[in-house]
Amino acid sequence: MLLKVKTIDIVTGKKSVLLNEKDAKALDVRVHDRVSISKGGKTTVALVEITHTFVNPGEVGVFRDLVDDLSIVEGEELEVAPTRTPSSVLYIRKKMRGGSLSRDEIYSIVRDVVNHALSELELAAFLLAEEYLGMSMEETEHLTRAMAETGAMLDFGELVVDKHSIGGVPGNKVSLLIVPIVAAAGLKIPKTSSRAITSPAGTADTMEVLAPVEFSAEEVKRIVRRVGGCIVWGGALNIAPADDIFIRVEYPLGIDPRPQMLASILAKKLAVGAKVVVLDIPTGREAKVETMEEARQLAQEFVELGRRLGINIRCGITYGGQPVGYAVGPALEAREALEALHGKGPLSLIEKSVALAGLLMEEARTVPRGSGSQVARDILQSGKALSKMKEIIEAQGGNPEITPDEIPVGNKHIVITSPIDGYITSISNYAIRSIARAAGAPVDKGAGVLLHVKAGHVVKKDQPIMEIFAERSVKLAEAQSLFYTLKPVVIEGMLLDEFPSY
Amino acid sequence: MLLKVKTIDIVTGKKSVLLNEKDAKALDVRVHDRVSISKGGKTTVALVEITHTFVNPGEVGVFRDLVDDLSIVEGEELEVAPTRTPSSVLYIRKKMRGGSLSRDEIYSIVRDVVNHALSELELAAFLLAEEYLGMSMEETEHLTRAMAETGAMLDFGELVVDKHSIGGVPGNKVSLLIVPIVAAAGLKIPKTSSRAITSPAGTADTMEVLAPVEFSAEEVKRIVRRVGGCIVWGGALNIAPADDIFIRVEYPLGIDPRPQMLASILAKKLAVGAKVVVLDIPTGREAKVETMEEARQLAQEFVELGRRLGINIRCGITYGGQPVGYAVGPALEAREALEALHGKGPLSLIEKSVALAGLLMEEARTVPRGSGSQVARDILQSGKALSKMKEIIEAQGGNPEITPDEIPVGNKHIVITSPIDGYITSISNYAIRSIARAAGAPVDKGAGVLLHVKAGHVVKKDQPIMEIFAERSVKLAEAQSLFYTLKPVVIEGMLLDEFPSY
DSSP: OEEEEEEEOOOOSSOEEEEEHHHHHHHTOOTTOEEEEEETTEEEEEEEEEESSSSOTTEEEEEHHHHHHTTOOTTOEEEEEEOOOOHHHHHHHHHHTTOOOOHHHHHHHHHHHHTTOSOHHHHHHHHHHHHHHOOOHHHHHHHHHHHHHTSOOOOOSSOBEEEEEOOOSTTOOTHHHHHHHHHHTTOBEEEEEOOOSSSSOOHHHHHTTTSOOOOOHHHHHHHHHHHSEEEEEGGGGTSSTHHHHHHHHHHHHTOOOHHHHHHHHHHHHHHTTOSEEEEEEEESTTSSBOSHHHHHHHHHHHHHHHHHHTOEEEEEEEEOSSOSSSEESHHHHHHHHHHHHTTOOOHHHHHHHHHHHHHHHHHTTSSOTTOHHHHHHHHHHTTHHHHHHHHHHHHTTSOTTOOGGGSOOOSEEEEEEOSSSEEEEEEOHHHHHHHHHHTTTTTSTTOEEEESOOTTOEEOTTOEEEEEEESSHHHHHHHHHHHHHHOOEEETTTSGGGGGGO | OEEEEEEEOOOOSSOEEEEEHHHHHHHTOOTTOEEEEEETTEEEEEEEEEESSSSOTTEEEEEHHHHHHTTOOTTOEEEEEEOOOOHHHHHHHHHHTTOOOOHHHHHHHHHHHHTTOSOHHHHHHHHHHHHHHOOOHHHHHHHHHHHHHTSOOOOOSSOBEEEEEOOOSTTOOTHHHHHHHHHHTTOBEEEEEOOOSSSSOOHHHHHTTTSOOOOOHHHHHHHHHHHSEEEEEGGGGTSSTHHHHHHHHHHHHTOOOHHHHHHHHHHHHHHTTOSEEEEEEEESTTSSBOSHHHHHHHHHHHHHHHHHHTOEEEEEEEEOSSOSSSEESHHHHHHHHHHHHTTOOOHHHHHHHHHHHHHHHHHTTSSOTTOHHHHHHHHHHTTHHHHHHHHHHHHTTSOTTOOGGGSOOOSEEEEEEOSSSEEEEEEOHHHHHHHHHHTTTTTSTTOEEEESOOTTOEEOTTOEEEEEEESSHHHHHHHHHHHHHHOOEEETTTSGGGGGGO
16 A cells, blocks of 8 residues: 655654554554555565544654654655564564573564564563563573674673672662772773663762763773773663663563563673673662572572673672662762772772672682682772772763862752661661652752661761752752651661551 | 643543653653643643654643543643552552452552553553463452443343353354344343454444444443344443453453453443353364363353353353354355345354354243253244344344345455365364455455355365455455465365474
8 A cells, every 4th residue: 555654753662653544444454563664675564553633544654763764755655565473573472372482583582672673562571471481591591692692792802891780779889999999900891881760870870970971882992991991871882772672661560570680681791791790689678689598599590691601600699778888869979989989988888899899800810719809908998999990080081080079969958867866777778769869869960868877876866867969949858758758767766666567 | 840732633542641851851750651730620640752852842742632631722831740650550560469459459450441541561561460370250250340330331121131252263143143033032132242353254343234233322222122132333332441442452462361351251241231141162273262171161260250240151162163154254244144044044053053042042041941942943943033133133224124145245256166076174264264354354344255165075176165255356366365375275185294384
């Protein structure tokens, strides 16, 4: 059927066209079916959306995503015909029926994900089949490789190490210490990280307070060759591009299927060519992993998948039952990390960072097993890590001489004090995360929460327990109101009887 | 945030608004999050879609679905604010985590389905949780009641019976015989049926060849009170409106979760107030149900769910391994049904119809148990069923005196003959359905397939085995080409060695 193009300047994130319902009926296609769109010798496949008003019979509405694809111009004619269900969709259905997928079948799915050829419903079906039916380690390996190989693959031409946290605990700015420590030890560590999705600060958001984080693959290579390490936003590098597309569907569904989590993390490590990786698995109340048993199980899966991929993995199961350090939010975290590099940071942050950096150096055979964390501590205390961080900041185009005090934080703030004498029973990851986001983090870099106490500390009546920082008064008020709703800090003697309501 | 309305004349089938990505960032909302939209004192909730081009910062794109909802006009200002996840979504997540849902939780979900307040992803998550985790009979009962009660409920003020087939076998025009038979026996049967989704002819499509099928609830009541029965399209009655919305998501996912199938069928029976229902479960190769064991299990679930709903259900497990009768496609099926009412129809059609009509009359206590099918056969052979059908056709505004020969079928047709002597081993439901649809059914009423043989028949070389009818030459050619690809009729000695490739 020849239809006249009406371009629609909306980016839908998938390849779709809008048909008038009369034409859809004549073509015998329904919403979510596919049609082939041909122009000259070129053909592509698009998902069908149907209207009875926006485009007239005889017209086809083409969204921005496809316009660029086929260089389509307003008013020209396209041949539109029904087409068969793509094989990737048949493979997704096979998985849904409990079948197990071959290498080629998984690659076909991932290629179509990256080409935006699958609808959100089809992506959801695939992810939910993973969630409910699981995937074998072999399938997970294929998924990881497919996700890596459908994006950019970096080759540094020498041993590359990396570090990753599965996330879930606020204030986890350890990468800003680990990267300069191991780079100072002579290892190459091209750390790519994400921006926050539901957390108050991704590593990329925090690093961005100190220096730009968006670089091309070539620029990253140049920086790492020169100074040994970087902390950049992975999104600009086109590594494992399927991951962002999967996440856009996982997030509204509130799921994080295990095989997808494994593949998502290791595909990026595969793409940067890392051969040695240390994985941080924060474990504790309100973290992603709540028990040691779960953490060990997950660690085992990471190690096994790593083995299949030729990546030597060491997992650090770390305490994740409360925020790491005291600061939550991009600027506050950058400040705390810089203080730690200056030798003045909180114990929990320093201990966690040197432990993980130590594991990484041991695994890379830079230091003997058992001595990693001491070597890391020496590098930190000697100021070598700080010097290296300055080199990294400079290489990424930031000001290397910035001091912690010079980092601007939100100029609206309130101090919350303890209503009684007592000691801190617990600090809720969930509540701290929610309050910091309500305050404006990560969009407002200066917004966040600065704790004055941690679990186990003794407090006196009227002693400050936390501060909330914001850049906008309305956000400060929202965060303050959330503080009273969520009660993030539990002080013995006061809230114990409210435990069951948590 | 106050945003200026830009109306977008696209019906999306859900409540959504389009925000510029800058505003979305400022509101801290992502695609698929929700915002509240307020105008005057009225507030509604909409799903967020994001663009960086189609609407500018400071504008909000409002799709047609919402425009009518809040009487929104181009250029006016709306207050747009982030809002919490609705409880229905939290209940869907509860189900996804393996929880079991209460009556109130299920009603909350179904109400939001009917109000178009859930995204397709959320619907998919609910349906896939049903598919993989199942539902208890209690949950299924709540789902059924919620689906019925969120739509129109008909009350005929006297005993109402009904008939339904779970579908899956082509040519199943038995309702056109059963309805007049049981109405002639004095029962009230307000048969609502669907149009074809993936089949070549829904009962509503077939009946529409003989008379209009779109009526309001009041008109249906009037027709049934006057002549005892009707065969109308359920879609115009607003009964169990959630069903169509669920189906729009099930279809592209290729799923039909058991609890949803049970609820979908019985919600409509509940809505028309049927107290006695006979269910046709076609069973056999390439039908929805392939084995007797599955069929009995399904029958048991229908009976149990019926008992909970106060509906007396009798299931007929019927042979579904090949098409019912010889005709497939709206006009061809209407013609065959009318021939059967004239006493000249094929045995398989007549036997199935009188058996099911008999069960229904027995269950309604109109006739003694064991004598139902004989009474039904008498009504059919005496011409009483034909007279009743004429009354129904007339009451629905059709021509009661139409004869089978006067029903127009596609004027393009080809006859396909047997290439050898042999006997028919099998006829594929899947292939016949695909060929009839390729020929243009159900959109082209006159298109379809007319078999000349059924499984077990002996054929001679060059004897006709089937005819394909179409209204358009291009469709005829497509159907013919599909015939050679799909090989719908297997003749012994010829294709046996190709069995594994089926």
